[in-house]
Amino acid sequence: MGVVRFGVSLPKEIAHQFDNAIKKEGYETRSKAIYDLIKKYIIQSKWQHGEKIAGIISILYNHHEKDTVNTLLDIQHEYHDIIISSQHIHLDNDNCFEVIIVKGKSDDVDGLYKRLKTLRHIKDTSLTVADIS
Ligand code: NI
Known part of the structure; x- marks a missing residue:
């Protein structure tokens, strides 16, 4: 370089x-x-401009809400082509923390993030993006 x-x-x-x-x-x-x-x-x-990026999505949610947990899984399967890896941490008796590593077009990453963050019983989310060129 x-x-x-x-x-x-x-x-x-x-x-x-x-x-x-x-x-x-x-x-x-x-x-x-x-x-x-x-x-x-x-x-x-x-x-x-919808170009390819890498990112990290984090979500914090109440794991007693089984519908939310199932929906989270369904959405992640739907976006399997941009999800590289995910990690689930049982924070305490009530809370789960999940980190999802993504790589793909920003429109797709944004679509996934919007689906996740707008779910009921999701307490907190964040998205960090990085340039991979
Ligand atoms: Ni958990």
Whole structure:
């Protein structure tokens, strides 16, 4: 992977605020902070344009709600072509935590996520996406 260098012109005050912000995060160089921002922009663009991405969906739910548990399984089977792996953790007597690793077109990942997060008795969900190019 080659490296490209380019200059960026910014108003002084913005550059100063940027330096302060990345210092608080612990970045040692502007380059790494700008790299992370650009990667975020790229994944956002891929997400918006239906391109291939990887992601993690997490769901927290009450396992006593058997209908919800069955529906969760049915939905995951329906989306088997984009689900790479899933892990189920019995958090306590009432709560299950599930992590689902996905890879596919953003429209399909979004479709799966919407199906899961809108189910009754789902207490919490999150979706994190990553650029795989
Ligand atoms: Ni469980």
